[in-house]
Amino acid sequence: MELAKFTMIDEDFICEVCGKNVSKLGYTARDHCPYCLCSKHVDINPGDRACDCQGILKPIAIEKAKKDNFKIVYVCKKCGMVKRNVMASDDNYDKILEIMANPVKIPTNNDN
Numbered sequence: 001m002e003l004a005k006f007t008m009i010d011e012d013f014i015c016e017v018c019g020k021n022v023s024k025l026g027y028t029a030r031d032h033c034p035y036c037l038c039s040k041h042v043d044i045n046p047g048d049r050a051c052d053c054q055g056i057l058k059p060i061a062i063e064k065a066k067k068d069n070f071k072i073v074y075v076c077k078k079c080g081m082v083k084r085n086v087m088a089s090d091d092n093y094d095k096i097l098e099i100m101a102n103p104v105k106i107p108t109n110n111d112n
Contacts, residue, residue: 007047016040017056025088032057032072034090037099041076041083053079060104062087062096072099073106082107 010024015033022033029047032039039057044050055078063084065071071084072091087096 005045005048007045007049009047009049025090027089028086030088031085032059032074032088032091034088035092035095037072037091037095039072039074039083039085041078041081053081055079057083059095059099061106062100062103070096072096075104075107080107 006029008029010026010029012024013022013030014020015022015036015038017038018033018036020033020035022030022035024030031046037059041053041055041057042049042051053076055076057074057076059072060075061073063071063073065086070087072087074083074085075081076083
């Protein structure tokens with residue numbers, strides 16, 4: 001079994017959901033908006049920009065990961081794929097609490 005490859009791309013972008021300017025993260029690749037926590041379905045493997053879907057990844061739940069890390073669980077509004085991304089240090093804590101208080105059942109199909 002081959003491990004997923006990680007391509008480091010940490011770049012500024014404008015969030016397609018909330019319209020805010022998002023700056024580079026600086027310590028790892030920025031993969032979601034820290035304001036609304038939405039992401040875009042652009043990768044097959046992290047950072048490869050090889051996915052044709054281009055749908056909006058909506059945060060639906062927060063999961064405990066290794067150590068003191070948490071992951072945001074997303075579902076793509078276009079294709080239904082479930083994705084997980086590690087929370088960033090500057091993520092909107094109020095939005096995180098809102099998602100934690102109202103989690104959506106995580107679909108099991110296409111889970112990664």
